[in-house]
Amino acid sequence: FQASTIPNLCFRNTYAMSHTVPKLNDPSLLKTNVAYVNGSWVKAASGKTFEVFDPSSGKLIGTAPEFDAADTKAAIDAAAAAFPSFKTKTGRERSKLLRKWYDLMVENSEDIAKLITWENGKPMADAKGEAAYAANFFEWFSEEAPRVYGDTIPASIPGNRVVTYKEPVGVCGLITPWNFPAAMITRKIGPALAAGCTVVAKSPGETPFTSLALAELAHRAGIPKGVVNIVSALKNTAEVGEVLTTSPIVKKVSFTGSTGVGKLLMKQASSTLKKLSFELGGNSPFIVFDDADLDIAVAGAITSKFRSSGQTCVCANRIFVQEGIHDEFVEKFAAKVKEFKVGGGYTEGVTHGPLIHDRAINKVDAHVRDAEKKGGKVIQGGQKMPELGSNFFQPTVITGMTTDMALASEETFGPVAGLFKFSTEEEVIKIANAADVGLAGYFFSRDLQRVQRVAEALEVGMVGVNTGLISDAAAPFGGVKESGFGREGSKYGIAEYQTTKMITYGGM
Ligand code: NAD
Numbered sequence: 417f418q419a420s421t422i423p424n425l426c427f428r429n430t431y432a433m434s435h436t437v438p439k440l441n442d443p444s445l446l447k448t449n450v451a452y453v454n455g456s457w458v459k460a461a462s463g464k465t466f467e468v469f470d471p472s473s474g475k476l477i478g479t480a481p482e483f484d485a486a487d488t489k490a491a492i493d494a495a496a497a498a499f500p501s502f503k504t505k506t507g508r509e510r511s512k513l514l515r516k517w518y519d520l521m522v523e524n525s526e527d528i529a530k531l532i533t534w535e536n537g538k539p540m541a542d543a544k545g546e547a548a549y550a551a552n553f554f555e556w557f558s559e560e561a562p563r564v565y566g567d568t569i570p571a572s573i574p575g576n577r578v579v580t581y582k583e584p585v586g587v588c589g590l591i592t593p594w595n596f597p598a599a600m601i602t603r604k605i606g607p608a609l610a611a612g613c614t615v616v617a618k619s620p621g622e623t624p625f626t627s628l629a630l631a632e633l634a635h636r637a638g639i640p641k642g643v644v645n646i647v648s649a650l651k652n653t654a655e656v657g658e659v660l661t662t663s664p665i666v667k668k669v670s671f672t673g674s675t676g677v678g679k680l681l682m683k684q685a686s687s688t689l690k691k692l693s694f695e696l697g698g699n700s701p702f703i704v705f706d707d708a709d710l711d712i713a714v715a716g717a718i719t720s721k722f723r724s725s726g727q728t729c730v731c732a733n734r735i736f737v738q739e740g741i742h743d744e745f746v747e748k749f750a751a752k753v754k755e756f757k758v759g760g761g762y763t764e765g766v767t768h769g770p771l772i773h774d775r776a777i778n779k780v781d782a783h784v785r786d787a788e789k790k791g792g793k794v795i796q797g798g799q800k801m802p803e804l805g806s807n808f809f810q811p812t813v814i815t816g817m818t819t820d821m822a823l824a825s826e827e828t829f830g831p832v833a834g835l836f837k838f839s840t841e842e843e844v845i846k847i848a849n850a851a852d853v854g855l856a857g858y859f860f861s862r863d864l865q866r867v868q869r870v871a872e873a874l875e876v877g878m879v880g881v882n883t884g885l886i887s888d889a890a891a892p893f894g895g896v897k898e899s900g901f902g903r904e905g906s907k908y909g910i911a912e913y914q915t916t917k918m919i920t921y922g923g924m
Contacts, residue, residue, distance in 0.1 A: 448478040451624075451648050452631035453487075454494035455641025460487050466650035468624060471537035471770045471807045472760040480624040480648045488616070488659040491645040495587040495614040496665050498642025503584045503612040507562035514558035514609055517637040521551035521602075521630075528629055532597050533761035535623040537769040537807070538724050540761055550598035552889040553905065557606035560910055564611070577921040582914045584612030585691055586667035589660030591618045591681070593673045594772055595727045597626035603893070603904045604670045605630075605644060611913035613668070614643045616660065621650035622772055661685040668692070668913065672729075675853065675898050693902025693912045695729070695894060697827045698855030701848035701874070702732030702884070705841070706740035708860035712882060714748045717833070720858055720884030722756070722811060725768050726831040727776070729899075730856040730878070730886065734817070734824055736836045736844050746815055746835060750796045753833070756811045759804060770807035771830055780809050780830030783823045787834060792816050792823075797831075819847060827853075841866065849875045855895035858884055877903075 449465050450457035464482035469475065483491075502510075521528065528550075529543035538546070566580040588608050592600035601617055608615050619627035631646040649656045657677075661669055661684035671681050672695040685692055702720055704713045720732040737745045759766040771777050777800060784798050797810030809831055817824060817834040824834065838844040848857060857876040861867055871879045877895040880886045887893065892903035902912050 446478045446625055447628045447632065449481055450628075451481050451483060451487075452628060452635070452644070452646045453491045454497075454645065455635065460484065466621065466648075468535060468622065470534060471622075471772050472805060474805055474807070477535055478625065480619075480628075480650075482652055483647045483649045483656055484652050485655050485659045488618075488647055488656045489663070491616045491647050492587060492589075492659070492663050492665050494642040494645055495616050498640060499584075499587055499614045502614055502640060502643050505612070507564055507610075510609060510612065511558045511561040513637060513639055514554045514561060514606065517634055517639065518551050518554035518558060520633040520637055521547070521554060524629075524633065525551065528598060528626065530762075531626050531629055532623075533769070535625055536594060536597050537761055537772065539766050539769050542724060542769075543761065546596055546599050549887065549889070550596070550602040553599070553602040553606035556889040556905070557610035557910065560607070560907065561610035564910065564914070566916070571920065573922075575922060575924050577924050579919050579921075581917045581919070582611070583917050585913055585915050586613060587665050588613045588615045588668040588670060588913065589618070589663075589666045590615055591657060591660065591669070591671045591673065592620060594620035594622035595724060595729070597623035598630060600672050601627055601630060603889075603909075604672075606889075607904070607910040608670075608913045609639075609643065611910050613913045614645075616645045616647060616666070618653070618656050618660065619646055619648045621648070621653060624648040657681060658684055661690070662687050664688050666690065670902070670904075670912065671695070675900075678900060691912075691915075693894075693904070694900030695902070695904060696855075696898065696900040697853055698729045698731075698895065698899050699733045699825070699827050699851045699853050700730055700856045700858065700876070701734050701736060701844075701851075702857075703736045703844055703848065703859035703870070704738060704741065704745055705859065705861040705863070705866065706738040707863050707866070708741070709862060709882070710741060710745060710748065713860035714745065714752060716858065716860060716880070716882070716884030717749060718752050718884070720880070721833045722753070722768060722831055725771055725809075725811075727771065727829050729827075731829075732833070732858060732884070733827055734836065734848070735833055736838050736848065738844075739837055739839050742835075742837045746795070746813070749833070749835075750813045753796050753811045753813055758801060758808055758811065768811060768831060770805060771809060772807070774806055776830060777807055777809055780828060780832055783821075783826070783828045783830070784812060784814065784832055786822045787814050787817065790818060790821050792818075792821060792834065819850070825851070841870065845870065845873045849873075852897055853895065853899040854897040855899035856880065856886060
């Protein structure tokens, strides 16, 4: 590697292709054992830490502080103390701060990407894509911050005037997952700061160092102390989550993660009736109609299914192919999957990395075995790859899928494509909509009427028509049903961090 441009948060040149673990506690390498609270690097009061492992090599990366309830309360207090002055900054002032943070992310994007690959495992090309995507949220919301408008409303009562103001909701608790260690956090912090809120973000236990790298850049960007606080926990996660969801000081919780944890947090947050937004799990249908452009559909399915080795919430989870083109699609699709190169994320030419941990591997393996037992045919892959390490699984294609398989009803979150054959539009819409979640849905067709009809019929928050890639800082991201509520990105994203205050002037 090149010498790092952010030596205090990343690694200089020690973690080369050889997977040599850098010397721990060397301040020139990672920010270990500290989190970022009130503008300072602090340890957990208990002194406890937890270990973070490289999913490719299984080796220890470093240790991060194990925050508990008291540590989290201190971070919330810091955010509360910073709120009155931050909320009265002009939109333009907040915009400049976010823009500066964005510029630093771009300047250091190579190091951020290395860090993402290190703790998440995704190949460097994907990690660079994530670093750019993550930075986009700061850029987009820096432009949105000065453009927060209220309304002037014609009153029904003579002599009255009604106006509305958009006000920041207050201190926000943010909880994010490991699958996008940078982008899930910036997607929340960008709009929160643009609106004038202050935040306490709980970083994912598997990938805390990327979050801390962002904190270091926030510091260098001059974000005022207490505005952004990043805490970490592994064993104490539930305790930290409980404080964030029940503290009367925290006015909003934004969570990205599994539906099960979302339900728990919603219950906890009911004690103080917080504003909430939840980006939860998906089970995305991906439908290819007979009239689709086959090559575009195959390319879309490859991207949508196998990006980050299938570990994104909007990954195609159920692929439906109409009977007229089913066999040809399967052949082309499986041939592309065969070309993948699986390995460590830093290795040149590797297209797909490991899964995050052994629990993920075991779930994927169980889904494949279940599909086989119920009549599915594994035509590509299907096995663990111990020769590469304990977290690797072969990119897998299974045909003959049926709705009773676990792969059909649960989010697999791994590199397994299950293909169903279907005959009619009505039939496939019915099966696609049978899921209790509804995050993203994709379909491929060149029939204009069908495109309109199916886009409207799918019970999801986001639809990709003739594309497998839908994420964009400028577009509203979010789901329906048990995929949650609230939107991230776009003008809808900032609204999640605001309240609308109505003022009536009488006797005018
Ligand atoms: P998870 O729900 O286990 O964890 C997500 C985050 O919540 C982590 O930071 C974790 O430490 C924290 N957490 C876990 N238990 C908690 C508790 N009791 N209190 C407070 N925080 C707690 O999910 P995961 O397995 O890490 O991530 C994968 C899931 O996230 C998938 O279901 C995926 O679909 C979903 N996801 C959704 C989106 C989206 O935008 N809809 C994006 C990415 C991932």
